Amino acid sequence: MPERTIYLDHAATTALDARVLDAMVPYLTTEYGNASSIYTLGRHAMQAIDSAREEVADILGCRPTEVTFTGCGSESDNLAIKGIAFTSQKKGNHLITSPIEHHAVLYTCQYLERFGFKTTYVPVDTYGRVDPDDVERALTDQTILVSIMYANNEVGTIEPVAEIGRICRARKIPFHVDAVQAGGSLPLDVTELNADLLSLSAHKFYGPKGVGILYARQGVRLLPQLQGGSQERGRRAGTENVAGIVGAATALRLAYEDLPEVLPRIIALRDRLIAGVLTIPGSQLTGHPAERLPNNASFVFEGVEGESILLSLDLLGVAASTGSACTSGSVDPSHVLLAMHLPVELAHGSLRLTLGKDNTGEDVNTILAALPGIIEKLRQLR
Ligand code: PLP
Numbered sequence: 001m002p003e004r005t006i007y008l009d010h011a012a013t014t015a016l017d018a019r020v021l022d023a024m025v026p027y028l029t030t031e032y033g034n035a036s037s038i039y040t041l042g043r044h045a046m047q048a049i050d051s052a053r054e055e056v057a058d059i060l061g062c063r064p065t066e067v068t069f070t071g072c073g074s075e076s077d078n079l080a081i082k083g084i085a086f087t088s089q090k091k092g093n094h095l096i097t098s099p100i101e102h103h104a105v106l107y108t109c110q111y112l113e114r115f116g117f118k119t120t121y122v123p124v125d126t127y128g129r130v131d132p133d134d135v136e137r138a139l140t141d142q143t144i145l146v147s148i149m150y151a152n153n154e155v156g157t158i159e160p161v162a163e164i165g166r167i168c169r170a171r172k173i174p175f176h177v178d179a180v181q182a183g184g185s186l187p188l189d190v191t192e193l194n195a196d197l198l199s200l201s202a203h204k205f206y207g208p209k210g211v212g213i214l215y216a217r218q219g220v221r222l223l224p225q226l227q228g229g230s231q232e233r234g235r236r237a238g239t240e241n242v243a244g245i246v247g248a249a250t251a252l253r254l255a256y257e258d259l260p261e262v263l264p265r266i267i268a269l270r271d272r273l274i275a276g277v278l279t280i281p282g283s284q285l286t287g288h289p290a291e292r293l294p295n296n297a298s299f300v301f302e303g304v305e306g307e308s309i310l311l312s313l314d315l316l317g318v319a320a321s322t323g324s325a326c327t328s329g330s331v332d333p334s335h336v337l338l339a340m341h342l343p344v345e346l347a348h349g350s351l352r353l354t355l356g357k358d359n360t361g362e363d364v365n366t367i368l369a370a371l372p373g374i375i376e377k378l379r380q381l382r
Helices: 018-028 040-060 073-085 103-113 132-138 161-170 242-277 306-315 335-339 361-381
Strands: 067-070 094-097 118-121 143-149 175-178 197-201 212-216 283-285 296-301 350-354
Touching: 018 242, 040 067, 040 242, 067 073, 067 242, 073 103, 073 143, 073 175, 073 197, 073 212, 094 103, 103 118, 103 143, 132 143, 132 161, 143 161, 161 175, 242 296, 242 361, 306 350, 306 361
Parallel strands: 094 118, 094 143, 143 175, 175 197
Antiparallel strands: 067 212, 197 212, 283 296, 296 350
């Protein structure tokens, strides 16, 4: 067994930051009150949630009342899209999204189609970029929501969300941004992004799993998707995950505090990784060469299966992915790569390496030393 894991799958999830754990521990041990209780222990829990909400609002540049804590990024996406759709049925039934969204968005739109909603999927170019003009052309008087991701989870391409938001704002159509991959590394000011709704997930920025965040601009009406108690101002029933909420807010704050130090280091590692991997014959970068997440290096290789590369890397103690976390292990080529017009055979040979704050130059050296041999060997076996 290799001595240590070289973890290069930070787009799938991240390790909990030790400082975040420290902030959470009291709410898992001594401060265990139910935030809805009126005695001191309960009030302490509610105070912790209130300050977490303020911390998040500070980073998003919004009011604390516009922040809802949910159970994950998928739930935030579901609440945003279904929540808007089911309150806007009198206005229209048309949704706009892109074919490269996460399944939390795509399958939610498909689900709504069962209730009479219709979805337009605006195309992406070969880099996976949506053209804001295409969004504008797709708008109709029936359009009730546009949902476009901030950055793609497989290829790392950053979408022109502020521009798309400006178009939607001019037509008074709510704009949802799935910012799950952007959280912790790209600016999140909702005013600058022209976003009316924005989803985040704590486990992508060194926070705990099982906590999502949904920003919804004041005045945006959402039909709650969970019935029960009146937590989160009636938007999301269920006893609050106090420790998780504290962890999510702490992680988000720390991610942006650390960013000036972390960002140049990660970008330098990513660029070295990309330059090195592209010396392998028959390799190709996927996603936009410049407008991409600082930690994402994703590729396709001719004549190899992505899953075989993953297994070979695993033997060396390297954790990587062929694309999104949810498609790991599946043999279908990625919907993202196909939407970017990559031939099916090439889409089968994908590899996504996503760096994190603890990766080192040594990690990159190990990959660059091993990968050419792995690809060559796998090609010979075919
Ligand atoms: N949206 C995007 C872009 C993602 O990458 C993910 C997770 O990979 C999600 C949504 C879902 O987030 P969660 O795992 O917290 O449900």
